[in-house]
Amino acid sequence: MESMSFVRFLAVSRKEFIQILRDARSLFIVVIMPVTLMLLFGYGVSLDLKGLPIYVYDRDASQQSQDLLKHFQASEYFNVVRVVNNYLALTRALDDGSARMGIVVPWDFSQRLHDGRPAQVQALVDGTDDNTANVLIGYAQAVVQGYSSDIQLDWLRSRGQLAQTAPVRVETRTWYNEDLESSAFIVPGVLALVMSVIGAFLTSLTIAREWERGTMEQLISTPVTLAEIMLGKLVPYFAIGMFDVILCAIIAIYWFYVPFRGSFVTLLVSSAMFMVVVLSLGFFISVIAKSQFAASQIALLVTFLPAFLLSGFLFAIEQMPVALQWITRILPARYYVSVLKKIFLKGTPTAMLYADLVPLAVFAVVLGMLATGAFHKRLT
Amino acid sequence: MPEGYNSVVIENLVKQFGDFVAVDHINLEIRKGEVFGFLGPNGAGKSTTIRMLCGLLTPTSGRARVAGYDVGDEPESVRQNIGYMSQRFSLYNDLKVIENIRLFAGLYSVPSGKLEERIKWTLEMANLRGQENLITGTLPGGWKQRLALGCAVLHKPPVIFLDEPTSGVDPISRRQFWDLIHHMADEGVTVFVTTHYMEEAEYCNRLALIFRGKIVALGTPSELKQKSMTGELLLVECEPLANAVEVLQSAPEVMDAAVFGNALHLVVHDAATAIPHVRRYLSEHNITVGGIEKIHPSLEDVFVSLTSAHDLEKGWKA
Numbered sequence: 001m002e003s004m005s006f007v008r009f010l011a012v013s014r015k016e017f018i019q020i021l022r023d024a025r026s027l028f029i030v031v032i033m034p035v036t037l038m039l040l041f042g043y044g045v046s047l048d049l050k051g052l053p054i055y056v057y058d059r060d061a062s063q064q065s066q067d068l069l070k071h072f073q074a075s076e077y078f079n080v081v082r083v084v085n086n087y088l089a090l091t092r093a094l095d096d097g098s099a100r101m102g103i104v105v106p107w108d109f110s111q112r113l114h115d116g117r118p119a120q121v122q123a124l125v126d127g128t129d130d131n132t133a134n135v136l137i138g139y140a141q142a143v144v145q146g147y148s149s150d151i152q153l154d155w156l157r158s159r160g161q162l163a164q165t166a167p168v169r170v171e172t173r174t175w176y177n178e179d180l181e182s183s184a185f186i187v188p189g190v191l192a193l194v195m196s197v198i199g200a201f202l203t204s205l206t207i208a209r210e211w212e213r214g215t216m217e218q219l220i221s222t223p224v225t226l227a228e229i230m231l232g233k234l235v236p237y238f239a240i241g242m243f244d245v246i247l248c249a250i251i252a253i254y255w256f257y258v259p260f261r262g263s264f265v266t267l268l269v270s271s272a273m274f275m276v277v278v279l280s281l282g283f284f285i286s287v288i289a290k291s292q293f294a295a296s297q298i299a300l301l302v303t304f305l306p307a308f309l310l311s312g313f314l315f316a317i318e319q320m321p322v323a324l325q326w327i328t329r330i331l332p333a334r335y336y337v338s339v340l341k342k343i344f345l346k347g348t349p350t351a352m353l354y355a356d357l358v359p360l361a362v363f364a365v366v367l368g369m370l371a372t373g374a375f376h377k378r379l380t
Numbered sequence: 381m382p383e384g385y386n387s388v389v390i391e392n393l394v395k396q397f398g399d400f401v402a403v404d405h406i407n408l409e410i411r412k413g414e415v416f417g418f419l420g421p422n423g424a425g426k427s428t429t430i431r432m433l434c435g436l437l438t439p440t441s442g443r444a445r446v447a448g449y450d451v452g453d454e455p456e457s458v459r460q461n462i463g464y465m466s467q468r469f470s471l472y473n474d475l476k477v478i479e480n481i482r483l484f485a486g487l488y489s490v491p492s493g494k495l496e497e498r499i500k501w502t503l504e505m506a507n508l509r510g511q512e513n514l515i516t517g518t519l520p521g522g523w524k525q526r527l528a529l530g531c532a533v534l535h536k537p538p539v540i541f542l543d544e545p546t547s548g549v550d551p552i553s554r555r556q557f558w559d560l561i562h563h564m565a566d567e568g569v570t571v572f573v574t575t576h577y578m579e580e581a582e583y584c585n586r587l588a589l590i591f592r593g594k595i596v597a598l599g600t601p602s603e604l605k606q607k608s609m610t611g612e613l614l615l616v617e618c619e620p621l622a623n624a625v626e627v628l629q630s631a632p633e634v635m636d637a638a639v640f641g642n643a644l645h646l647v648v649h650d651a652a653t654a655i656p657h658v659r660r661y662l663s664e665h666n667i668t669v670g671g672i673e674k675i676h677p678s679l680e681d682v683f684v685s686l687t688s689a690h691d692l693e694k695g696w697k698a
Contacts, residue, residue: 011486015475022474214468221434221464222487223456 004231008224012232016206020236029202034194034244038251041190042183045314049135051079055099057090058083062110068121071147072103077139090124100126101136113151184259187252188344189313189337193304194248195271196333198241199278200285200303204295206233207286207375226375234279238272241279245271252344261347270343270353273360274336278303280367287374307333312341332363387412387539387570388433393442395428402428404593405442410572410586412538415565417584418574419683425593426574427467430543433572434464447539460488463532463540467547469524471531473517477508480516480531488535498534505560506530522553529560533569540564542573546580558583578680587679589686596686605677609685611635612651613677616644617670618662627665633657638684645675647685 020026054072058065073080081099084090093099104122112119123140127133210216219229249267252258282299289295307313310324311333317325328334335356342348342356350357388410395403403425410416420426431437433446435455444451447461471480481502490498503509506526511519516527525545533540542561546554558580565571565585573584581587582601589597589604597608618624621639628637628646633654636647648654651674662669677685 005489007489008487011483014486015472015479015483018479019472019474213473214466214470215472217436217466217468218464218470219487221436221459221462221466222484223460223489224487225456 004225004227005223009228009232012224012229013235016233017236020202020240026202029197030240030244033197034248035251037190037194038187038248038255041186041193042251042256045182045186049132049139050076052077052100052132052136053081053098054078054101054103055090055093056080056083056103056105057085057087058105059107060105060109064110064113065105068105068109068144068147069103071143072140075139075143078143094124094126097126100132101140103140116155183256184345185341186314187256187258188340189311190252191245191248191271191340192274192307192311192313192333192337194244195241195274195336196278196303196307198237198244199275200282200299201296203234203237203279203282204285204289204299205292206237207283208289208292208295211290212292227372230283230372230375234283237279237282238275241275242268242271245275258344260344262343263350266339266350266353267343270336270339270357270360273357273364274332276364277332277336277360277367280364280371284367284371284374287371303333306331307337310334311337313337332360332367335360335363386410387414387447388416388572389445390429390433391443393429393432393444394440395425395432395437396440401593403432403439406590406593406595408588408595408598410570412570413565413568415561415571415573415583415585417581417587418572418590419576419578419581419587419679420574420590421576421687424590426590427543429590430464430541430572430574434462434541435459436464447537460535461537461539463529463535463537465528465532465540465542465545467543469528471516471524471528473515475516476513477503477516477519477527478512480527481534484531485534490535502530502534505533507556521549522556525549525553525557526560529557533564537569539570539572542571544574544576546575546577554580578678578683581679589683591687597682601679604682605679608682609647609677611647611649613675613681614646614648614651614654614658614672615640615675616646616658616662616672617642618644619668619670623665624662624667627661627667628658631657631661636685636688640680645681645684647681 020030056069056072058069069080069083072078078101082093084093087104090099090102090104094102102124104124106120106122109119109121121144123137125133125136125140207216210219245268249260253260281303285298285302286295289298309315310317310320310328310331312328313333317328317334320328339353339356339360342353386409388408390406390408393403393406394401406425406429418426418429428437432439433444433451435451435458439452446458449457449461451458472483475483478499481499485495485498503512506523506529508523508527508530511523516524519527529542529545532542546557549557554577561571561573562583573580575581584601586600587598587604588595597604599607616624616628621642621644624644625637625639628634628644633648634646635649638645646654646658648658655672658672659669
């Protein structure tokens with residue numbers, strides 16, 4: 001059995017550190033990329049729908065119709081960008097996307113209300129994005145609902161009756177993400193994305209680069225052992241990955257005001273486990289690929305994309321087709337994202353995270369062994 | 381270590397890649413302090429042999445001992461006792477000169493007490509004092525080569541393997557490089573060097589000619605020139621050369637004809653009897669003849685003669 005030499009390990013890892021810090025591209029990935037991803041997902045990707053542009057065609061032009069439209073304007077979900085006076089202008093606005101919804105108040109709106117008959121309001125919705133359309137319809141119904149219960153109340157009061165506001169009402173209280181900010185839901189998961197890039201993408205290049213440039217041949221002609229090369233190469237990336245975890249956590253907490261309720265130690269431990277997973281994966285890819293380009297493509301395909309699409313980072317796993325839900329079970333990122341959300345938002349005690357931490361640990365051990373086994377110190 | 385022991389002993393070494401036999405039953409013994417040249421065309425098996433001796437490739441069969449250790453059984457001990465310079469420049473171009481040196485000092489576990497002394501020695505040997513902080517990739521070819529040699533020998537290995545160390549280096553740097561090699565050999569270091577430059581082969585104490593995986597000749601440069609040629613060598617100045625080669629190759633007195641520069645080299649059994657015949661053949665074919673003289677063979681002649689003889693024997697004539 002080869003014995004580890006600390007001196008040789010140190011020589012390799014110092015060299016690797018220098019190379020990372022001297023290469024503008026890797027430095028960019030280490031420092032700029034995590035910050036950019038955080039800002040991009042914190043600001044850019046918002047699953048909240050607010051201030052959606054709507055057009056209004058008020059054919060009644062009465063006190064009542066104006067009241068209804070004020071209710072729309074008052075809602076933070078809508079922004080009445082224009083009042084038009086013909087149908088064509090409305091449909092055109094939907095066609096060219098300047099409005100997501102058009103509200104048409106019929107000419108007999110106030111008359112019907114006056115007569116005590118039910119009145120209707122038409123909503124034309126852009127259904128290209130079904131999710132947004134559904135949400136829009138829901139918001140519109142809520143606004144109209146609110147308006148009509150106001151009318152009922154007025155009507156009852158005018159007859160001298162004291163009525164309760166509405167017979168049954170749902171009193172909601174949101175836990176964990178009290179303000180229902182989607183940034184609070186998304187931002188913690190960005191850590192998984194950042195670590196996938198650092199761990200798998202950067203690492204996948206390190207061994208492949210040495211083969212491509214011929215430096216591996218020189219390296220393995222020295223007494224350095226496989227374990228020393230591997231550890232020497234991975235430790236710098238591990239350190240950088242942990243640095244980025246802390247950097248991202250600071251941005252999440254102090255910039256995006258994402259609540260952090262769990263244990264910081266658990267965050268570091270689970271991040272370290274996930275780091276071992278992605279580093280092993282990246283190293284394994286690098287060993288088998290032997291070309292930097294192939295390695296980076298494979299790394300992107302097996303780590304970044306699943307972390308992005310299937311980890312529950314953006315899209316809830318419970319909403320996926322059953323087959324996809326099963327696939328997510330073999331993705332380490334799924335467990336890490338789950339831990340992140342629980343630590344940040346719920347403050348789940350570490351003892352209750354075993355359902356996520358145990359699979360993560362298993363992945364770390366299995367992939368670590370896989371990477372070690374694939375690396376040979378011989379040319380073929 | 382006993383004086384005069386063999387630094388490298390190779391017995392029936394074979395390396396096969398699929399059906400292709402890259403190294404075919406090689407036997408060699410290389411003495412301590414010897415500068416041993418391994419000469420052959422590209423693809424002859426030079427690099428494959430050197431890689432097996434450095435423990436980078438596993439031999440298909442046969443054995444080799446380097447500095448007293450078996451390359452198959454004790455590759456780690458072999459690696460601690462050799463220095464290796466691969467064919468491609470393979471230090472880290474993005475590291476500074478000093479960072480490359482410190483890296484290899486670490487990889488060879490140079491003790492910290494001796495570290496500064498070895499770094500200083502390496503910089504001096506490579507003539508790179510004052511250039512420590514230059515980025516390696518920006519150095520001229522000859523400097524890089526010296527740095528690579530310095531990094532390969534800074535742990536004072538008893539045996540060094542140099543795989544075409546001077547390819548792509550200007551002639552003056554090449555000369556300086558060979559001075560370094562001889563200097564180390566004088567201190568008892570065994571140097572195993574491959575090359576395809578014939579003039580470099582002359583700098584070696586002993587040479588092995590390798591062709592198609594087999595050693596076709598072995599000896600000192602002068603031994604090779606005297607013994608390995610069957611027949612005598614003629615230098616023929618004539619015009620046009622291409623026609624002359626064609627005419628003379630079919631002549632019964634001529635064993636081989638090849639263009640060397642702007643003249644022909646002919647291998648004949650006996651120079652004195654062949655010269656009049658050659659003159660006659662050429663004039664019969666309207667080829668203008670300048671001079672014909674008997675010359676001493678160069679290593680290149682020996683090499684051409686041996687390799688064509690080898691191919692003839694195998695029915696490989698191109």
